[in-house]
Amino acid sequence: MSSWPNEPGGNAHYKVAIPRISRKPPLAKRQRVARACDACRQIKLRCNGQRPACEYCSAIGSPCLYSASKREARQIDLQRLEERVQDYESVLGDVLLHCPQKNLKPILKLISERHPEFLAALRQSARLPQSSPSLKFNLNLERMHITYRDNRFGEGLSLQRQPLIQTKSIRHWTSLVEDDVASHLLSFYFTWENPTWHLIDQELFIHDLETRATRFCSPLLVHILLLFGCSFSYGLHSFTDRRQEKALGQKLYDEILRLWAREKETIDIPTLQSGILLGLLCCTFGTDxxxxxxxxxxxxxxxxxxxxxxxxxxxxxxDDDLRRSMARAQKLISWGVFDVQSLASQVYKKYSEWPQPPSIVFSPEEAASLDESHMWSPYPFQTPIFASNTYNIARFRGKLADLVNETAALSLKLRDSTPTEDSWTRGCEIYWKLLQWDQELPPEILQGRNSTPHNLCLRMYYHCTVINLCDVFEEYSLKQPQGEPAFEAAEIKSSAVEALGSLILYYKHFHGWKSVPIVMLHYLCVAGIHAIARLSPSEMKWMKVLESSVLGLWNMAIGWGRLGKAFLKIIGFLLRARKVNNDHITPKTAAIMDQLDGAYWTATDAASLAADYVVHSVPSDLTSTASDPGLKVIARSTVEDLIKAAEKLTL
Structure with missing residues (x-):
């Protein structure tokens, strides 16, 4: 019996081999050609890339040529441009080195006007003579162009091509700066500070500056405006780096003191303006x-x-044209002086020097005509651009200053006498006037349509005045007389504080804290103190308001002096007094508060402080000092009182 083939022991010859399909020999791998010759590319033929002639060119007897690739062509063009730039720089270097100084300035001026960034690039070139005094630039727009180019600062933003204010006669007034530096610093002053106060008429000041007239210009006033400009200037890479501004500012201040001693008894507009501006500077130094x-x-x-x-x-x-300018200037300057002294009366509790406001005012038609096509941009940047409404805002700011004056007078009266029902009636009258003022604002200067710094400052001015008026009634616990209109001071004050906090955030969003009008020290202090009373983990708004106020004061202290640091010291003191932990404040706020001890606030700062600035409406719950019952801190304290309390208080 035979076995099946698949069984164990089956016959091996039953196994049949399966026929296999023979494989084709593998094709030789075609070598990749990096680039085809011109002839093959033209007829779209695969070129074998052989040199000195490919297969196709050899067959047709044509020269085998290769053009440069796009990348190589760009590299060749770039190399040629670099060589050309080097040649031009070499020629320009010889011109700058050997050209007489009197003939060199027009050349640099022409370059600076047309292409300031080109002159900045030349300054960076190692081939140009670095020792040439004509290429010196400090605190000018050219320096900002260099930083802008090197650091790619502010995507989407562009710098001005030239300063908004341009002077060619600064040497007649000072030897400390040249025309480009003066133009830059004056542009800062007239962009950020002057639209708020209107102490200086820009047109007449610049006219006298260039013609060397002295009706609206003087060496003292020029030096003070340049010093203000230093407080607004910064380096684009870091606006907290203002070492050059401080160095120049110290020289300017020394010269201001010398000129003030010589000119302070002169009775003219520039001297009176200089005295007021110098007073504002002293306030920021903590010597108010x-x-x-x-x-x-x-x-x-x-x-x-x-x-x-x-x-x-x-x-x-x-002169008819100049007479119209004079009439406009008189209104601006008169209301500007009245405005500053009114705010000083309110904040520092001083009696007003003006029994009544100026009688000369801008009519609505006149203000509209002067504002026509007048725009504002945040120098040194070109954008954003807002309709300025300078004169319309000045018109309403003057009306508000009158009410500020009345509020200050009422507060002083109550300080020196016992509160009466007449006091309540007078306070109610002022409040209703404030409400009417707010309701009469035209749409074009409401914050939703006009976000210029001077317009936002106008709104903060209004709300701080309402807060100050309400403080009068809260402090003296006056009972509202029967028959008088409803006036709930606590509720009205709370609403004003809410609006002020929103305005601080609004200002930060549009303008930041690079260049800030001097009056913002006051608004940031008031907002920061009231933010502390409203802090809670669920109220993110007030954490942000406190952060913005602290950051604003921190950066303003760099440019404006000791008062900003004193305000920060007070905020730190109030945070400790209320035992606010880091969960209730942002990391940025905590980081700055940690810096207030030691080098940032020194014994010299404390000893040099002579500030009667009244810290507005410190909420009573922020002044509790349970750890030291013998130390009494009243709600309406001066800066110096609170600083002394902070120095003594150990929590």
């Missing part, structure tokens, strides 16, 4: 006893010499 004395002295002299009256001889002129 001297500062307010200078402000009130300047305001009193202006009023006593009848410069605020229609037909004042100082503003008379034969």
């Amino acid at each position: 006893r001297l500062g307010t004395e200078l402000i009130m002295r300047g305001a009193a002299m202006y009023y006593q010499t009848d410069l605020h009256k229609d037909g004042a001889p100082y503003f008379q002129c034969v």
Whole structure:
């Protein structure tokens, strides 16, 4: 019996081999050609890339040529451009090195006007003579162009091509700066500070600056405006780096003191303006006893010499065009002086030097005509651009300053006498006037349509005045008389604080804290203190308001002096007094608060402080000092009182 083939022991011859399909020999791998010759590319033929001639070119007997690739062509063009730039730089270097100095300035001026970034690039070139004094640039727009180019700062933003204010005669007034630096610093002042106060008429000041006239310009005033400009200037790579500004500012301040001692008794517009501006600077230095004395002295002299009256001889002129400019300037300057002394009366509790406001005012039609096509941009940047409404805002700011004056007078009256029902009636009248003022604002200067710094400052001015008025009633616990209109001081104040906090965030969103008008020290302090009373983990708004106020004061202290640091010290003191932990504040706020001890606030700062600035409405729950019952901190304290309390208090 035979076995099946698949069984164990089956016959092997039953296994049949499966036929296999023979494989084709593998094709030789075609070598990749990096680039085809010109002839093959033209007829779209695969080129074998052989050199010196490919297969196709050899067959047709044509020269085998290869053109440069796009990348190689670009590299060749770039190399040629670099060689050309080197040649041009070499020629320009010889011109700058050997050309007489008097012939060199027009060349640099032409380059600077047309292409400031080109002159900045030349300054960076190692081939140019670095020792040439004509290529010196500090605190000018050219320096910002260099930083802008090197650091790619501010995507989507572009810098001005030239300063908004341009002077060619600064050497007549000072030897400390040249025309480009002066133009840059004056542009900062007239962009950020002057639209808020309107102490200086820009047109007449620049006219006298260039013609060397002295009716609206003087060496003292020029140096003070340049010093203000230093407080607004910064380096684009880091606006906290202001070492050069501080160095120049110190030289300017030394010269200001010398000129003030010589000119302070002169009765003219530039000297009175200089005294008020110098007073504002002293306030930022933490010496507001001297500062307010200078402000009130300047305001009193202006009023006593009848410069605020229609037909004042100082503003008379034969030339028709200049006479119209004089009339406009008189209104601006008069209301600017009244405005500053009114705010000083409110904040520092001083009696007003003006029995009544100026009688000369801008009509609505006149303001609209002057504002036509007048725009504002945040120098040194070109954008964003807003309709300025300078004169319309000035018109309403003057009306508000009158109410600020009335509020300050009421507060001083209550300080020196017992509160009465008449006091309540007077307070109610002022409040209803404030409400009417707010309701009469035209749409074009509401914050939703106009976000310029001077317009946002106008809104903050209004809300701080309402807060100050409500403080009068809260402090004295006055009972509302029967028959008077409803006036809930606590509720009205709370609403004003809410609006002020929103405005601080609004300002930060649009403008940041690079260049900030001096009055923002006051608004940031008030907002920061009230933010502390509203802190909670669920109230993110007030954490952000406190952060913005602290950051704003921190950066303003770099440019404006000791008062910003004192305000920060007070905020830190109040945070400790309330035992606020880091869960209730942002990391940025905590980081700055940690810096307030030691080098940032020194013994010299504490000893040099002479500040009567009244810290507005410190909420009573922020002044509790249970750990030291013997230490009493009242709600309406001066900066110096609170700083002394902070120095003594150990929590």
